[in-house]
Amino acid sequence: MDIRFIQGNDAIAWGALAAGCRFFGGYPITPSTEVAELMARELPRHGGKFIQMEDEIASLAAVIGASVGGLKSMTATSGPGFSLMQEHIGYAAMTEVPCVIVNVQRLGPSTGQPTAASQGDVMQARWGTHGDHPIIALCPYTVKQCFDLTVAAFNMSEKYRTPVILLTDEVIGHMREKFEMPDFATVERVERPHIPVPHEWYRPYGDTPSDVPPMANFGDGYRYHITGLFHDDKGYPTQRLDEVDPWIDRVHRKIERNLEDILLWDEDEVEDANTVVVTYGASVRSARHAVKLARAHRAKVGLIAIKTIWPFPVEAVERATAHARRVVVPEMNLGQLALEVERVVGRRKVTRVNIANGEMVTPQMILDAIEGK
Amino acid sequence: MAHEEPINYYEYLRPNKKYPNVWCSGCGIGVVMGSLIRAIDRIGLDKNDVAVVSGIGCTGRMPVYMDFNTMHTTHGRALAFATGLKISRPKLHVIVVMGDGDAMAIGGNHFLHACRRNIDMTAIVVNNWIYGMTGGQYSPTTPLNARATTAPYGNVEQAMPICEVAAAAGASYVARTTVYHATEMDKFLEAAIRKHGFSVVETVSYCHTTFGRLNKRGGVVDMMRWLKDNSVGQIAAQKLDEEEKAAKIVRGVVCDVEKPEYLDLYQQVIDRAMEAK
Ligand SMILES: Cc1ncc(C[n+]2csc(CCOP(=O)(O)OP(=O)(O)O)c2C)c(N)n1
Numbered sequence: 225m226d227i228r229f230i231q232g233n234d235a236i237a238w239g240a241l242a243a244g245c246r247f248f249g250g251y252p253i254t255p256s257t258e259v260a261e262l263m264a265r266e267l268p269r270h271g272g273k274f275i276q277m278e279d280e281i282a283s284l285a286a287v288i289g290a291s292v293g294g295l296k297s298m299t300a301t302s303g304p305g306f307s308l309m310q311e312h313i314g315y316a317a318m319t320e321v322p323c324v325i326v327n328v329q330r331l332g333p334s335t336g337q338p339t340a341a342s343q344g345d346v347m348q349a350r351w352g353t354h355g356d357h358p359i360i361a362l363c364p365y366t367v368k369q370c371f372d373l374t375v376a377a378f379n380m381s382e383k384y385r386t387p388v389i390l391l392t393d394e395v396i397g398h399m400r401e402k403f404e405m406p407d408f409a410t411v412e413r414v415e416r417p418h419i420p421v422p423h424e425w426y427r428p429y430g431d432t433p434s435d436v437p438p439m440a441n442f443g444d445g446y447r448y449h450i451t452g453l454f455h456d457d458k459g460y461p462t463q464r465l466d467e468v469d470p471w472i473d474r475v476h477r478k479i480e481r482n483l484e485d486i487l488l489w490d491e492d493e494v495e496d497a498n499t500v501v502v503t504y505g506a507s508v509r510s511a512r513h514a515v516k517l518a519r520a521h522r523a524k525v526g527l528i529a530i531k532t533i534w535p536f537p538v539e540a541v542e543r544a545t546a547h548a549r550r551v552v553v554p555e556m557n558l559g560q561l562a563l564e565v566e567r568v569v570g571r572r573k574v575t576r577v578n579i580a581n582g583e584m585v586t587p588q589m590i591l592d593a594i595e596g597k
Numbered sequence: 598m599a600h601e602e603p604i605n606y607y608e609y610l611r612p613n614k615k616y617p618n619v620w621c622s623g624c625g626i627g628v629v630m631g632s633l634i635r636a637i638d639r640i641g642l643d644k645n646d647v648a649v650v651s652g653i654g655c656t657g658r659m660p661v662y663m664d665f666n667t668m669h670t671t672h673g674r675a676l677a678f679a680t681g682l683k684i685s686r687p688k689l690h691v692i693v694v695m696g697d698g699d700a701m702a703i704g705g706n707h708f709l710h711a712c713r714r715n716i717d718m719t720a721i722v723v724n725n726w727i728y729g730m731t732g733g734q735y736s737p738t739t740p741l742n743a744r745a746t747t748a749p750y751g752n753v754e755q756a757m758p759i760c761e762v763a764a765a766a767g768a769s770y771v772a773r774t775t776v777y778h779a780t781e782m783d784k785f786l787e788a789a790i791r792k793h794g795f796s797v798v799e800t801v802s803y804c805h806t807t808f809g810r811l812n813k814r815g816g817v818v819d820m821m822r823w824l825k826d827n828s829v830g831q832i833a834a835q836k837l838d839e840e841e842k843a844a845k846i847v848r849g850v851v852c853d854v855e856k857p858e859y860l861d862l863y864q865q866v867i868d869r870a871m872e873a874k
Pocket residue numbers: 653654655656657672695696697698699700723725727728729730731736
């Protein structure tokens with residue numbers, strides 16, 4: 225057994241390698257740099273390549289280019305770099321090129337506090353790039369989940385031809401926990417499907433029963449066009465409404481019809497709960513503790529730890545809070561995912577617990593909210 | 598040379614792409630596309646092994662018409678996309694086409710670093726001294742005092758010498774020609790694609806509909822004639838004094854050097870990493 229004591233950022237890098245990531249393009253930024261450093265060391269040993277680009281715009285561009293060439297690809301960054309990446313997140317969504325973007329959140333806005341924790345990029349992860357587009361964002365709260373959700377991020381990005389954001393935070397990124405490194409051969413991987421038709425018949429953006437047309441890699445004999453303009457099924461630019469509308473419908477549908485596979489969350493004792501804490505990332509750590517303390521006082525409190533924050537798991541939250549009188553949403557920001565929870569359960573039920581100064585939400589703050597103090 | 602088979606352009610164009618193309622009739626970008634096709638044909642590259650990557654602008658629309666692996670990326674970032682693509686698929690011949698604004702303004706940083714890294718790719722900059730697609734705003738290569746829609750009283754910024762910047766930043770092969778000198782362009786593009794390292798070809802063009810109109814430079818024929826009359830080869834340039842030379846477009850190979858290529862060097866990284874395993 226390979227037991228290690230590693231930080232979340234390292235687990236992300238190992239998860240990427242296990243998932244088959246063979247290209248990393250990035251630019252150093254605290255608190256995500258350990259991901260790049262481990263990839264720089266390990267990728268060439270695993271048959272992959274690492275490059276430090278000139279900025280984060282270039283990093284995600286290189287990642288998308290490498291993915292088009294056939295390598296599973298990833299970048300990792302934090303606030304300022306994540307802001308720079310937004311245009312290319314939209315490009316990846318528009319061109320349906322699989323890629324994984326890690327954002328280890330730090331306190332913002334602007335340079336903020338590089339070493340301080342935050343969950344301030346929740347809405348940016350959803351809507352940071354312009355225009356309507358689908359996105360998947362995963363949020364780990366343990367070191368093991370950093371590994372597992374990175375694998376899931378790669379698998380979802382390939383399965384649904386979409387950029388996937390691994391939205392973690394400084395606390396989880398730098399926190400060390402005992403971790404059992406799995407044998408990579410046992411890790412489930414999704415590979416790009418074989419294209420069943422010859423070049424002349426290939427439609428890179430054609431209709432398929434799954435709504436996810438198979439992606440050909442450049443150099444494999446399927447010479448096609450990729451563009452960030454709205455395009456037809458061959459990839460050529462179009463302004464025709466009867467081509468633009470179906471594209472918008474399909475790329476949203478390919479995510480929505482697979483929510484069962486995409487949405488991940490954990491539940492603690494919600495069955496009889498009249499108070500439910502809904503949270504994610506580092507705030508789960510404090511919330512778990514608060515729920516335990518409250519239960520010790522015989523309060524009926526449950527917890528939902530959301531791991532897929534985008535798309536937001538509407539039904540899971542609905543179900544778990546159906547009988548709750550109070551829903552507590554702790555976050556290291558001034559209330560971002562709370563907006564989604566309020567949308568689902570109604571504003572009157574929700575108590576927000578917020579902190580946006582680089583400190584964690586404490587168990588006591590959550591306990592106070594649970595007890596209505 | 599005279600006995601060469603005439604090239605069948607249709608072999609390199611996409612039959613199922615809707616024509617006409619987006620360019621104004623007579624635009625110089627088409628000359629560059631024709632030349633690129635001839636260079637690829639002359640080298641005899643398999644179409645499956647060629648990738649043409651572009652940014653945004655009139656020039657950025659070039660790849661869609663050609664039957665290669667083609668990628669129209671974002672404004673200024675084509676070289677960064679191409680870098681990832683080349684590293685991921687080293688057997689691809691990656692050719693990047695950009696406008697002057699695309700390559701030198703928004704993409705200036707990527708341009709410098711692509712030259713410095715010396716990855717085996719070719720960058721073609723179609724320099725028409727202006728932002729064509731957005732309707733004639735000044736670019737980093739707009740000459741001093743020229744008019745643009747955002748320089749209605751004349752441009753007060755100094756123009757950037759594309760080739761000299763590329764050579765200083767570390768490109769292996771750098772050459773400049775104009776769309777009037779199509780045969781020379783074929784030769785330079787062929788050499789650039791064959792070069793093992795990062796190569797840059799500046800193809801000086803014109804935008805008659807914006808720059809030409811705003812600066813009263815006439816139409817296509819006038820602008821072509823201007824390129825002919827106002828450019829000189831390197832040997833002729835030696836006979837000019839500095840002031841005369843500055844007023845001309847000097848055509849020719851600006852640098853052609855052998856230096857270690859990025860992917861070759863990265864192989865050393867892989868070897869060392871394996872040893873340290
Ligand atoms: C990030 C971003 N900023 C601005 C634009 C708008 N834009 C499109 S093309 C262009 C300039 C084109 O000029 P150039 O690169 O010289 O190419 P040309 O059209 O002359 O070939 C600009 C500013 C854009 N598409 N993206």
